[in-house]
Amino acid sequence: MAKRASMSDVARVAGVSLTTASRALSGAGRVSAETRAKVIETAERLQFQPDMIARSFVTGRSFIVGVLAEHAHGRFSMPLIVGATNYLGRENIAAVTLDAHGTPRILNDYLKRLRSRRIDGLLVVGDDPNRASLVLSEDFAVPVVFASSSATPETDYVVAPDNRGAGQAAAEHLIDIGRRHIAHVTAAVHDAAVDARVTGFTEAMAAAGLPIAMGGGPLYGSYLQRWGIDAAERIIASGEPVDAIFAANDEIAIGLFATFHRHGIRVPDDIAIVGYDNRLAGVMRPDHPLSTFDPELATVGERAAQRLLSVIAGAGEPGINYVQPRFVEGRSTVGPTLSPYDVL
Amino acid sequence: MAKRASMSDVARVAGVSLTTASRALSGAGRVSAETRAKVIETAERLQFQPDMIARSFVTGRSFIVGVLAEHAHGRFSMPLIVGATNYLGRENIAAVTLDAHGTPRILNDYLKRLRSRRIDGLLVVGDDPNRASLVLSEDFAVPVVFASSSATPETDYVVAPDNRGAGQAAAEHLIDIGRRHIAHVTAAVHDAAVDARVTGFTEAMAAAGLPIAMGGGPLYGSYLQRWGIDAAERIIASGEPVDAIFAANDEIAIGLFATFHRHGIRVPDDIAIVGYDNRLAGVMRPDHPLSTFDPELATVGERAAQRLLSVIAGAGEPGINYVQPRFVEGRSTVGPTLSPYDVL
DNA sequence: TAAGGGTGTGAAATCGCTTGCGCCCAACTC
DNA sequence: GAGTTGGGCGCAAGCGATTTCACACCCTTA
Numbered sequence: 001m002a003k004r005a006s007m008s009d010v011a012r013v014a015g016v017s018l019t020t021a022s023r024a025l026s027g028a029g030r031v032s033a034e035t036r037a038k039v040i041e042t043a044e045r046l047q048f049q050p051d052m053i054a055r056s057f058v059t060g061r062s063f064i065v066g067v068l069a070e071h072a073h074g075r076f077s078m079p080l081i082v083g084a085t086n087y088l089g090r091e092n093i094a095a096v097t098l099d100a101h102g103t104p105r106i107l108n109d110y111l112k113r114l115r116s117r118r119i120d121g122l123l124v125v126g127d128d129p130n131r132a133s134l135v136l137s138e139d140f141a142v143p144v145v146f147a148s149s150s151a152t153p154e155t156d157y158v159v160a161p162d163n164r165g166a167g168q169a170a171a172e173h174l175i176d177i178g179r180r181h182i183a184h185v186t187a188a189v190h191d192a193a194v195d196a197r198v199t200g201f202t203e204a205m206a207a208a209g210l211p212i213a214m215g216g217g218p219l220y221g222s223y224l225q226r227w228g229i230d231a232a233e234r235i236i237a238s239g240e241p242v243d244a245i246f247a248a249n250d251e252i253a254i255g256l257f258a259t260f261h262r263h264g265i266r267v268p269d270d271i272a273i274v275g276y277d278n279r280l281a282g283v284m285r286p287d288h289p290l291s292t293f294d295p296e297l298a299t300v301g302e303r304a305a306q307r308l309l310s311v312i313a314g315a316g317e318p319g320i321n322y323v324q325p326r327f328v329e330g331r332s333t334v335g336p337t338l339s340p341y342d343v344l
Numbered sequence: 345m346a347k348r349a350s351m352s353d354v355a356r357v358a359g360v361s362l363t364t365a366s367r368a369l370s371g372a373g374r375v376s377a378e379t380r381a382k383v384i385e386t387a388e389r390l391q392f393q394p395d396m397i398a399r400s401f402v403t404g405r406s407f408i409v410g411v412l413a414e415h416a417h418g419r420f421s422m423p424l425i426v427g428a429t430n431y432l433g434r435e436n437i438a439a440v441t442l443d444a445h446g447t448p449r450i451l452n453d454y455l456k457r458l459r460s461r462r463i464d465g466l467l468v469v470g471d472d473p474n475r476a477s478l479v480l481s482e483d484f485a486v487p488v489v490f491a492s493s494s495a496t497p498e499t500d501y502v503v504a505p506d507n508r509g510a511g512q513a514a515a516e517h518l519i520d521i522g523r524r525h526i527a528h529v530t531a532a533v534h535d536a537a538v539d540a541r542v543t544g545f546t547e548a549m550a551a552a553g554l555p556i557a558m559g560g561g562p563l564y565g566s567y568l569q570r571w572g573i574d575a576a577e578r579i580i581a582s583g584e585p586v587d588a589i590f591a592a593n594d595e596i597a598i599g600l601f602a603t604f605h606r607h608g609i610r611v612p613d614d615i616a617i618v619g620y621d622n623r624l625a626g627v628m629r630p631d632h633p634l635s636t637f638d639p640e641l642a643t644v645g646e647r648a649a650q651r652l653l654s655v656i657a658g659a660g661e662p663g664i665n666y667v668q669p670r671f672v673e674g675r676s677t678v679g680p681t682l683s684p685y686d687v688l
Numbered sequence: 689t690a691a692g693g694g695t696g697t698g699a700a701a702t703c704g705c706t707t708g709c710g711c712c713c714a715a716c717t718c
Numbered sequence: 719g720a721g722t723t724g725g726g727c728g729c730a731a732g733c734g735a736t737t738t739c740a741c742a743c744c745c746t747t748a
Contacts, residue, residue, distance in 0.1 A: 004459075006733095006734060006735085007734065007735060008734075008735090016697080016698085017697065017698045017699075018698085018699095018734090018735085018736095019697070019698055019699080019700095019736090019737085020696085020697060020698070022735070022736060022737085023696095023697090023736095023737095026736085029696095029737090030694095030695060030696060030697085031696070031697085032695085032696060032697090035696080035697085049456060049459055049460040050460060050734085050735075051460065051462065051733090051734055051735070052460050052461045052462070052735095053397060053400045053401050053406055053461070053462055053733090053734085053735095054401060054703095054733070054734035054735040054736090055734080055735055055736080056397045056735095057397050057398060057401045057703055057704075057705095057733085057734075057735070057736095058702075058703055058734080058735050058736045058737085059703090059735085059736070060703085062397055063461075064408070064438050067433075069430075072426050072430045073423070073426060073427075073430075073642055077426075078422055078423065078426050079417070079422065081426055081429075082416050082417060082421075082422050082425055082426065082441075083417075085425070085429065085439070085441040086413075086416045086417075086441055086442075086443055088440075088441070089411075089440050089441040089442040089443070090442070090443075092440070092457050093440075094408050094438040094439060094440045094461065095429070095438060095439055095440075095441065096432075096433050096436070096437075096438045096439075097426075097429040097430055097432070097433040097439065098430075098433040098434070099430055099433070099434075112393060113436050115348075115393055116393040116394060116395065116396050117396045117397070117407075117438070118395065118396070118397055140348075258684070258685045262685060298417055340602070340684035340685070341602045341606060341684070350703095350704060350705085351704065351705065352704075352705090360727080360728090361727070361728045361729080362704090362705080362706095362728085362729095363706085363707080363727070363728055363729075363730095364726085364727060364728070366705065366706060366707085367706090367707095367726095367727090370706085372706095373707085373726095373727095374724090374725055374726055374727080375726070375727080376725085376726060376727090379726080379727085394704085394705080395703090395704055395705070397703090397704085397705095398703070398704035398705045398706090398733095399704080399705060399706080400705095401703085401704080401705075401706095401733055401734075401735095402704080402705050402706050402707085402732080402733055403705085403706070403733090404733085
């Protein structure tokens with residue numbers, strides 16, 4: 001069984017020095033075209049593969065990055081992590097994935113390990129909580145990119161889904177299909193992602209010269225389906241002529257829909273509903289019952305990883321980089337009347 | 345700004361040789377307790393962190409494993425990958441995640457890269473297709489563990505969800521709640537995961553001395569909700585006194601439920617339904633409308649990673665290691681009558 | 689013809705750690 | 719008391735690449 005060929009094997013066989021072989025293969029430095037060709041040919045013949053560990057050892061670049069997630073198994077984090085690590089893999093970068101749930105002491109321990117591996121950079125997946133306690137020491141100042149949904153200082157490198165754009169696009173879609181009495185049923189106030197969608201929605205409504213139904217602003221609640229049910233009841237009870245709703249997520253949207261249907265209010269005929277998340281894709285009937293926005297979280301992860309590699313390479317400016325949501329057109333805004341059996 | 349302390353720094357400050365420092369810190373080799381204490385104390389004082397790259401360089405162990413997924417973004421793979429990489433991270437092992445969708449040429453290219461990194465082992469996530477083309481050359485024979493749902497040669501190291509056990513538990517649960525005319529609506533025949541669930545279900549029924557409703561065997565179809573609808577229609581049309589159904593996944597279960605409800609057949613009163621997947625957890629109302637089995641895919645990934653590390657360490661025998669599914673009790677088997685509004 | 693400049697090549701140092709081998713000395717065996 | 723054992727420690731050799739410096743050579747140019 002032949003051992004792996006090292007670069008000095010290549011050099012010896014090609015009849016050049018180790019130095020020349022290295023230069024010929026790396027492309028840097030002055031080597032005659034003739035010599036270079038000879039070395040490359042020899043390397044291929046011997047199936048030479050550079051040893052990345054040796055390379056890391058001498059260059060200081062480990063080709064490993066840390067991925068620090070808040071809740072790795074969460075709905076938000078999972079596609080993001082997979083999107084990121086997958087991109088990194090394609091670029092031949094390894095990842096040490098760590099779940100930061102835990103005490104600062106654990107986080108600190110993790111950072112020690114990452115330093116021990118001489119990681120080239122750090123990708124932080126999730127929202128604020130850990131960011132504050134993420135203190136990189138002087139002698140371990142690697143590039144950090146955040147994949148997150150919340151706002152951050154301008155000095156950070158951030159990639160996030162465009163919640164504001166989604167809110168705006170939702171309003172525009174509902175206006176496009178002729179609705180004029182549009183409400184926004186959203187989750188908790190002072191949640192960065194919620195706020196951004198509210199902002200986008202409000203801007204688009206203002207731009208169209210339309211007031212927001214149900215009191216001029218969004219109805220705040222939670223992300224639970226239960227809240228969608230309650231909100232629908234409240235809208236019905238108000239007697240206001242609401243003809244469209246932008247729901248902060250698909251669970252709320254489903255709650256709204258079920259409640260309207262139960263009261264004999266037709267969707268989308270009487271009230272159109274557009275959600276946000278697209279988490280139900282593939283769960284519900286394949287003919288897209290619900291109009292919604294897919295935040296493309298895997299893309300967010302991928303872009304964040306891409307950006308991290310850029311920063312490591314010394315390129316790119318700090319700031320927030322938004323990933324556009326993908327609109328999924330469904331029957332809740334443009335199709336024939338939905339029944340629960342269409343959603344189930 | 346202080347540079348990171350190296351082991352020779354520690355040795356110098358502690359007044360011992362590099363050799364002794366190394367031995368004292370690694371715990372191997374003969375060092376007096378006194379000297380060891382002194383070295384360890386010095387290392388801590390200097391905040392010494394061993395350089396894993398240098399260690400890898402000399403030991404040959406990279407502390408990196410490859411994770412080769414079939415479709416990294418798929419429902420099956422995603423939790424598995426996250427479960428695995430997260431466990432690896434906790435054990436301080438980095439992962440190069442690669443998506444194998446592609447030609448054998450690409451796969452081969454990936455293997456070259458992995459070899460180039462001297463990976464310690466390989467975790468293959470997904471089913472058969474790639475396994476055949478996964479040929480490790482002689483000089484790159486690292487341990488391989490498969491995280492998969494299908495059967496494999498006894499010589500492989502495999503971790504998989506216990507589909508057979510799920511089928512068995514499903515039948516037992518339905519029998520437990522007093523049902524005697526139980527059908528099984530499943531997906532495509534000759535799918536390993538489907539077959540395993542069929543086997544478990546059939547065994548449990550036989551053990552209870554019950555015939556399988558609707559012809560003595562499962563009804564084969566697809567994983568789509570549409571098939572659940574069609575199967576329900578067929579069961580209703582048959583006139584057979586079916587009082588319980590084990591569905592191969594939750595989408596089929598939902599299709600069954602909606603169709604029965606439409607026909608005035610009450611669930612679970614008239615027909616109890618148990619599904620498989622638990623993909624709808626958190627999507628539907630929080631009060632668990634559907635009885636189902638959660639395959640605990642993240643755990644499968646975690647166990648597979650754990651097993652890979654064991655194999656790398658030289659321990660463990662080949663064979664399949666099953667992860668037990670978790671039963672999620674819902675109203676479709678034990679609660680009050682469900683209406684679509686409960687599911688939505 | 690001598691000085692200067694670019695070009696192709698190689699010798700050797702270096703990165704931080706592990707480990708085989710050998711030395712010294714104390715303790716034990718016969 | 720001579721020989722044997724073995725514990726404690728250090729010297730030095732790598733591991734496989736990159737990179738600095740020096741050198742030989744050829745071609746200009748004054």
